[in-house]
Amino acid sequence: MTRLGLHHDLSFCRADGRLIFLDIRNDRYFRLADDLQTAFLEHMDGRQAPDGQLRRLVQQNILVEGPDRPGHPTEVSVTRPTRSAIEGPGAESGQRRSTSDPVAVLDTFAAVCSTQLQLRTRPLQGILARLVSLRIRRAAHAITSDAxxxxxxxxxxxxxxxxxxxxxxxxxxxxxxxxxRFLAKRGIHADLVFGVAGQPFAAHCWVQHRDIVLNDSVGHVSAHTPIRVV
Structure with missing residues (x-):
């Protein structure tokens, strides 16, 4: 049986009463017109949406056909951050790091520069796919122990x-x-979290392990609603 479901390159969240979508294939965020948002929500809730609006959602590659596709995609779920590695007790480890480690500097240089180049020349979809592939090879399992x-x-x-x-x-x-990437090459699994704010619109991303934000403050990331977790 063929059903309509959300395109796999799209994810969405609710921010300030409106749906916001992230399209990693076309590197963009967008909102729907009011009538399309209503139809989208009706369809995802299992209700009968107007055929005209459904056709427009299919034409815009928001909804796609697929065998036994779930009618209702799960909105992004990620552990609510309660700690930050750069503030409070979690920042203590940062005080122990030395900037004299040439290997770390070279690895960081390579990771940052290659990522910047990729973002300038490749679609986000491919970059994230390669990131997931690297993490599977080098850090397949999420970290669970305190050690x-x-x-x-x-x-x-x-x-x-x-x-x-x-x-x-x-x-x-x-x-x-x-x-x-830097963490994965050291066998450490961490999540890349994309988040948005609605009014005014703002997009952000951060690195998170369980409930710990590794490169931002809890207050800053909590001002954004997660829209995609990689």
Whole structure:
């Protein structure tokens, strides 16, 4: 049986009463017109949406046909952050990092510069797919023990300490993808979280392990609603 479901390159969240979509294939965020948003929500809730609006959603590649596709996609779910590696007790590990480690500086330089180049020349979809592939090969399992969480904190602190030596302007997307790559190469699993705010619109991303934000403050990331987790 063929059903309509959300295109796999799209994700969405509710922010300030409106739906916001992230399209990783076309590198864009967007909202729907009021009538299409209503039809989208009706369809996802299993109600009968007007055929005309459904056709428009299909034409815009928001809804796609597929065998036994679930009618209602799960909105993004990620552990609510309660700690930050750069503030409070979690910041202590950062004080132990040395910027004299040439390997860490070189690895950070390579991760940041290659990520910046990829974002300039490739679609986000492909970059994220490669990131997932790297993490599967090098850090297949999420960290669960306190000892491994400490490793994640130390490795993230190493990246942050080396980052000022890279002559590339800081950017949440570049730095977060680069940090996930840096951690994965050390066998450490971390999530890349995309978030948005509704009014005014703002997009952000950060690196998170369980309830710990590794490269931002809890207050800042909590002002954004997660829209995609990689």
């Amino acid at each position: 491994d969480a400490s490793r994640a904190l130390d490795a993230a602190a190493t990246f942050r300490a080396a980052r000022p030596f890279v002559p590339v302007q800081t950017c949440c997307l570049v730095d977060s993808i680069a940090m996930v």
